[in-house]
Amino acid sequence: MIEKILIADDDTSVVAALQMLLKSQGFEVVSVTTPDALLEQAKKQQFSVALIDLNYQNDTTSGHEGMQMIAELKQIDEKLPIVVMTGYSSVDIAVDAMKAGAADFVQKPWGNERLLHTLRTQIQLHSAHVIGSKLASENTLLKDQLSLAKHAIVAESESMKAMLLQLKKLAKSDMSILLTGENGTGKSMFAEYIHQYSMRHKQAFIAVNMGAITESLFESEMFGHMKGAFTDAKEARIGRFELAQAGTIFLDEIANIGISQQAKLLRVLEERQFERVGSSKTQQLDLRIISATNANVDKMIVSGDFRQDLYYRLNTITLHIPALRERKADIIPLAQQFLTQHAHKYRIPVGTFSAKAAASLEAYDWPGNIRELSHIIERALFLCTGDCIEVKDLGFGLNEHQDQASTTGADGNSAQTSSFEQDSLDDIEKGIIVARMKKFTGNPIKTAESLGLSRSAYYRRLEKYNLT
Ligand SMILES: Nc1ncnc2c1ncn2[C@@H]1O[C@H](COP(=O)(O)OP(=O)(O)OP(=O)(O)O)[C@@H](O)[C@H]1O
Numbered sequence: 001m002i003e004k005i006l007i008a009d010d011d012t013s014v015v016a017a018l019q020m021l022l023k024s025q026g027f028e029v030v031s032v033t034t035p036d037a038l039l040e041q042a043k044k045q046q047f048s049v050a051l052i053d054l055n056y057q058n059d060t061t062s063g064h065e066g067m068q069m070i071a072e073l074k075q076i077d078e079k080l081p082i083v084v085m086t087g088y089s090s091v092d093i094a095v096d097a098m099k100a101g102a103a104d105f106v107q108k109p110w111g112n113e114r115l116l117h118t119l120r121t122q123i124q125l126h127s128a129h130v131i132g133s134k135l136a137s138e139n140t141l142l143k144d145q146l147s148l149a150k151h152a153i154v155a156e157s158e159s160m161k162a163m164l165l166q167l168k169k170l171a172k173s174d175m176s177i178l179l180t181g182e183n184g185t186g187k188s189m190f191a192e193y194i195h196q197y198s199m200r201h202k203q204a205f206i207a208v209n210m211g212a213i214t215e216s217l218f219e220s221e222m223f224g225h226m227k228g229a230f231t232d233a234k235e236a237r238i239g240r241f242e243l244a245q246a247g248t249i250f251l252d253e254i255a256n257i258g259i260s261q262q263a264k265l266l267r268v269l270e271e272r273q274f275e276r277v278g279s280s281k282t283q284q285l286d287l288r289i290i291s292a293t294n295a296n297v298d299k300m301i302v303s304g305d306f307r308q309d310l311y312y313r314l315n316t317i318t319l320h321i322p323a324l325r326e327r328k329a330d331i332i333p334l335a336q337q338f339l340t341q342h343a344h345k346y347r348i349p350v351g352t353f354s355a356k357a358a359a360s361l362e363a364y365d366w367p368g369n370i371r372e373l374s375h376i377i378e379r380a381l382f383l384c385t386g387d388c389i390e391v392k393d394l395g396f397g398l399n400e401h402q403d404q405a406s407t408t409g410a411d412g413n414s415a416q417t418s419s420f421e422q423d424s425l426d427d428i429e430k431g432i433i434v435a436r437m438k439k440f441t442g443n444p445i446k447t448a449e450s451l452g453l454s455r456s457a458y459y460r461r462l463e464k465y466n467l468t
Helices: 012-024 035-044 064-076 091-100 112-149 158-171 187-196 215-223 259-271 297-302 308-314 328-346 355-363 369-383 399-404 425-439 444-450 455-464
Strands: 004-008 028-032 049-053 082-086 104-107 177-180 205-209 248-252 288-293 317-320
Touching: 004 012, 004 035, 012 028, 012 112, 028 035, 035 049, 035 064, 049 064, 049 112, 064 082, 064 091, 082 112, 091 104, 104 112, 158 187, 158 317, 177 187, 187 205, 187 248, 187 288, 215 259, 259 308, 297 308, 328 355, 328 369, 369 425, 425 444, 425 455, 444 455
Parallel strands: 004 028, 004 049, 049 082, 082 104, 177 288, 177 317, 205 248, 248 288
Antiparallel strands: none
């Protein structure tokens, strides 16, 4: 990457000499001779370092103009390193400049070696800062996305085997891909799979739940903002597009954004460039776009709720992920994977399903798809009182009968008739304790141990839930 240096001095012979020196070292140089022109360039373009004279025509010795310029440059780009120079240099002025925010200083007449060394050091520090803040933002996002990486992909059905092959092939292209399918079918997981098999796999994969971004925060979330760009912008913020640069951006729930956000997104995708809010610096978009929706976008286009031109931009190719009920061969292998995972996590020794439980897993129609399957297996594990999961542990149909469900009895029914989706945390905890007491036929030591509780913590809970 060619580093760009901004130089400012009112003496054109100084500017010419610096230009010649810096260009001969492979730098790109933009030079100006007035403070106004300096600020204008800093607003327009991204520089790696600024090398500025402190004195201009207005007064030629005090360095006041230079101090003012440092302050204003910092307002525009607080991370831009500024190296100052002056022909009337004194230690005092150099110290004042550093206090005002300059990173280093050189005295005129400069020694070429020393000047180049100073500039290179500042460029390196600057790029470490930029990478550092990008990594910090990426890190926060990655923590949220860690769940994606937790499971091995199960694809036993013919349709999913074919889908995986197709995804692997398409991953190598840079095409925009739209994934459609019901909730919980694995769209997010497959988006990451495409990224992992793409030529951008060493770069970031940034997932954005478009449905969760409010209209007012849309631009700042997606494009970032400068410090002070609006009342709450206390710090500069890197947007999702910038974070995903060179990698992949995954726009989940794409049909959930309003028409005005669609227009903003379309502009960026068409022009393939964007600016942070409050900045006039344009950044070129270099990333792969994968989006996903569970909505019928064709219908939304007809009803005017989704822009057709945006749809075309997002969708060089559409892939539909089938619902779990349409690929029954995946149900048991998935259920087994979830059982092994949850049993390991909670240290509960249940390894398999009874034949009848397996049959009912296959017969069920899974409106919540794989996410629902995972939840039901997790719950079954806690309801299970034997060595393998039985039909009763799966609790199919219990949610519809929630109204009649007992949630207070201490006889073990409470856990079996409650639904994790609607219970309070206390209800869930009580249900689990009751089921475990039953499993260990009331043996407090074994029950407490299996719950990972000390005996006193266990007894405190028995009291709390009136189970003594
Ligand atoms: N084939 C698969 N093998 C293993 N786990 C899977 C598979 N498909 C989905 N999962 C798991 O199921 C859960 C739901 O998948 P995911 O979040 O990718 O679905 P989604 O279609 O993006 O859902 P939503 O539309 O609600 O965002 C995740 O925990 C995911 O890891």
